[in-house]
Amino acid sequence: MPAHPLRGFTARRRRLAAVLVAVTSCSTVLTGQGHVAADGAPIPSAPAPRLDWRSCVQGSPFDCATAQVPLDYGNPSGRSIELAVVRRKATGPGRRVGTLFFNPGGPGGPGTVQMPQNYAFFPREVRERFDIVSWDPRGIGNSTAVNCFTSPQEAADWNAGKAAGFPVGEKERKDFVAAYADLVHRCEQRDPELLRHVSTADTARDLDQLRRSVGEPQLNYYGISYGTILGATYANLFPAKVRAMALDSNIGPGAWTNDASDDARLTTFLRVGSDRSAAATLDRFLGLCGSTTTARCAFSAGTPKGTRDKFDRLTQRLRTTPVGTWTYARTVADAVNSLYLVSGWAGLAGRLEELWHGRAPEPAPFPPAPPVPDPNPYVGEEQAAAVLCGDSPNPRDAGTYPALEEASAARAGDAGRFWTWATAGCTDWPTSPDRWTGPWNRRTAHPVLVVGTTYDPSTAYPNSRSMAEELADARLLTNEGYGHTALLNPSSCVQDHESRYFVDGVLPPVGTTCRQDTSPFTAPKPSGGVATGGGALAVGIS
Secondary structure (H helix, E strand, C coil), X not given: CCCCCCCHHHCCHHHHCCCCCCCCCCCEECCCXXXXXXXXXXXXXXXXXXXXXXXXXCCCCCEEEEEEEECCCCCCCCCEEEEEEEEECCCCCCCCCEEEEEECCCCCCCXXXXXXXXXXXXXXXXXXXXXXXXXXXXXXXXXXXXXXXCCHHHHHHHHHCCCCXXXXXXXHHHHHHHHHHHHHHHHHHHCHHHHCCCCHHHHHHHHHHHHHHCCCCCEEEEEECHHHHHHHHHHHHCHHHEEEEEEECCCCHHHHHCCCCCCCCCCHHHHHCHHHHHHHHHHHHHHHHHCCCCCCCCCCXXXXXXXXXXXXXXXXXXXXXXXXXXXXXXXXXXXHHHCCCHHHHHHHHHHHHHHHCCCXXXXXXXXCCCCCCCCCCCCCHHXXXXXXXXXXXXXXXXXXXXXXXXXXXXXXXXXXXXXXHHHHHHCCCCCCCCCCCXXXXXXXXXXXEEEEEEECXXXXXXXXXXXXXXCCCEEEEEEEEECCCCCCCCCHHHHHHHHHHHHHCCCCCCCCEEECCCCCCCCCCEECCEECCCCCCCCCCC
């Protein structure tokens, strides 16, 4: 399946997630505390929702609930919206520590599916000692969602009207820009009030409401990819409420906010360095592929240089001679997205080899559906765009994108073209009135654990260093390896440190470095009761 721009760090979520419909109702209890808006003004209190948990489906180990929260925390007695929530109780043995909240990234990742799909990847002791809770953030999936089309067919027709992956040539660029201008118009006609209230700061306030709903005096949180910006935002809105917070595969706050400036000369992902990092990871993929046999990597040409040259020849050929629907841009997008999971590298190599021989490959398979009521609701691009474009500044002139593309391609090759166009839909998108731009250095009640992987095709490793530096009290744990997030590309070393941190509050020593359990193109080995070769991707920016 081709990747689409504006899925950001969750570029593969359609393939890798199906969304749960929460099946329970809720009422409200308790009295809220006064909060502060992004502009420093006090926010009126709102009652915390009551979560009436029920089994998601018969025989499921997961429980579901629905929370009602204010659309606008500045007017808590006004319109309310629903959040779909999912829980897996602590399995034991051992004393239960509390509730751990998880956000799978995106923006736009539906936690009510991606947490159940990826539950086995959490460290064993964390699963034993914590209830793990996730939710579809406001605007996403089976929560009150941004949906700018009147029917699935209308959405499909819109999507078919633009190039897969990214545009190539003047005509495709014109159609691409026009399609996203049309999307913005559709969204503003459907529910403009909702569009104004899906910021990361709004979701951080929802998270605090959910914390109160489960009776936790302080928050335990695990966020990956975009979930790191959500965590950092929470930590600075509610610094006294942080008990433990692990941020894995980070987006630097300065990169996300353009250093709090609206005058964006570069796109979000170019500031994050996604182009350079994806190019470096792709180069390692081709080099490692060329260093092994075709039995382990089907695309191998016998040497690293020969395999890199083979990839270049393939992409050049696809520019003029697509293989069915596999264009140059679709192939590059598939390559970048498939680097997220090391367990998927062999599959990517197989698809490239099929294209090399002029045969259209089968797309990567969907993961198994989790035991939830509806594994495939609507998760259109406008849901990610509403958060990303509303929160993170991007160039407003679509005419600047071709020059940005060429500059990125000069330093990052094909991957630069993909990542440049990933936010082209933001040019006309309305800015969120309540986006958080800082400060990022409010001292939290307890320190934050920051995890960064060295070869990450989406959130470049320097962002994790930046996150650790910008937060008031954080410790960086480096994961030497490949792929997007240490959670989904497991390291026993990382898991051990995360367990000690979440359970006992013990940080790894300064300068600690871990390694992944399984190298690319080798047979997976069990780790912590979890086979490292399986599972679904829950990232994004995206």
